[in-house]
Amino acid sequence: MRRPDTRDKQSDRFPRFFFIYPLSKTIRYYGAQGITATESCARHGFREVFMDIVKSWFSIVGKCVATVLLVAITFLVTGCEKEPNGDWVDLGLPSGLLWATRNVGASSPEDYGDYFAWGETSPKSVYDWSTYRYCNGDYNQLTKYCSDSSYGYNGFTDNLTTLQLGDDAATANYGGRTPTKEEWEELMDHTTSQWTTQNGVNGRRFTGSNGNSLFLPAAGVRLGSSLYYAGSYGYYWSSSLSTSYPYGAWHFFLSDDQYVNCDYRYVGFTVRAVRQN
Numbered sequence: 001m002r003r004p005d006t007r008d009k010q011s012d013r014f015p016r017f018f019f020i021y022p023l024s025k026t027i028r029y030y031g032a033q034g035i036t037a038t039e040s041c042a043r044h045g046f047r048e049v050f051m052d053i054v055k056s057w058f059s060i061v062g063k064c065v066a067t068v069l070l071v072a073i074t075f076l077v078t079g080c081e082k083e084p085n086g087d088w089v090d091l092g093l094p095s096g097l098l099w100a101t102r103n104v105g106a107s108s109p110e111d112y113g114d115y116f117a118w119g120e121t122s123p124k125s126v127y128d129w130s131t132y133r134y135c136n137g138d139y140n141q142l143t144k145y146c147s148d149s150s151y152g153y154n155g156f157t158d159n160l161t162t163l164q165l166g167d168d169a170a171t172a173n174y175g176g177r178t179p180t181k182e183e184w185e186e187l188m189d190h191t192t193s194q195w196t197t198q199n200g201v202n203g204r205r206f207t208g209s210n211g212n213s214l215f216l217p218a219a220g221v222r223l224g225s226s227l228y229y230a231g232s233y234g235y236y237w238s239s240s241l242s243t244s245y246p247y248g249a250w251h252f253f254l255s256d257d258q259y260v261n262c263d264y265r266y267v268g269f270t271v272r273a274v275r276q277n
Contacts, residue, residue: 088176090277091208093190097183099214100273104174110201112219112230114173115268118237118249119145119163121172123268127222132266139247139264146246163239169271176275181240181250183274184260195256202231204254216254222268235269 088098105114105123114123120133130137134144136153144167145160146152163178165171170178179187191206191214198205203217220230234254242248248262251269263269 088275089212089214090210091187091191091206091212091214092210093186093208095183095186096277097179097186097274098176098277099179099187100170100174100176100275101214103217103219104169104271104273108199109215110199110203110217112217113270114169115219115222115227116169116237116271117268118265119167121167121169126225127266127268128224129264129266134265135247142246145241145265147241147243148246151246161241161243163241168239169237170273174271174273176273178237178239178271179274181238181260184236184238184250184252187252188258193258195254203234204258216272217270218254219270235263235267237269237271 087101089101090096090098102109102111103113104116106112115127116123117127117132124131129135129139135141136143140151141153142151143153143156144158145163146157147159147161149155149157162180165177168178170176187206191208193204193206196203196205196215198215198217201217203215205213205215207213216234216236218229218231218234220227220233221235222228232255234252236252236254238250238252238260240250242250242262245262247265249265250260251263253259253261
């Protein structure tokens with residue numbers, strides 16, 4: 001008996017397939033048993049077979065393009081999330097914190113890098129209250145990070161005491177974030193350090209219990225339009241506000257001594273990033 005014509009039924013139509021071989025080879029279908037290209041042409045006609053081959057190629061190419069686009073988009077998105085992009089060192093600290101091997105804006109461990117006012121993410125030519133981002137011209141006119149209305153513009157307070165990531169120079173320019181006051185103290189308490197010279201640059205070297213070390217150059221401070229104390233003292237911002245005097249923030253000081261201290265938020269200090277392991 002002549003087999004009924006079932007070309008209009010989806011189950012018997014030439015479906016999409018995984019791989020396309022030369023017409024003399026077997027064409028394989030999704031979940032279907034293979035038949036030769038010659039048999040396909042005899043059953044459905046060469047034009048229909050040819051069009052199905054073209055459609056299948058477009059299907060395969062489309063999936064490949066979609067996969068490539070997905071990979072590209074994923075790469076771009078993760079790049080936009082500021083994945084830490086610098087070099088890091090593990091000093092064996094109790095917190096497991098990793099420290100960047102160079103300052104923000106620096107090209108080597110000895111390079112001073114850029115200088116930032118606290119809460120600003122770009123270096124500038126003049127550092128004083130008139131150019132500071134989060135005040136209206138003076139220390140008692142603060143517009144962000146203020147825990148005392150006596151120092152806020154028109155009595156402003158927001159009780160923010162730690163830099164938000166959008167105001168963090170390390171996050172914006174290096175990856176990771178600026179260490180807190182307590183994390184600077186952990187560095188001092190759980191490493192040995194000494195004043196030294198590395199490749200002609202003065203600074204302090206910190207050595208962890210695991211033998212790894214970190215060098216912080218004495219990069220000085222920028223006040224107004226000038227650089228002071230470079231080669232003699234180092235000043236590194238923390239992300240912690242002084243809650244008693246919110247016009248100031250905590251920083252790490254180094255020379256032949258080391259400690260944490262407060263200073264005006266408008267001054268230009270260097271920044272060293274940290275991140276979790």
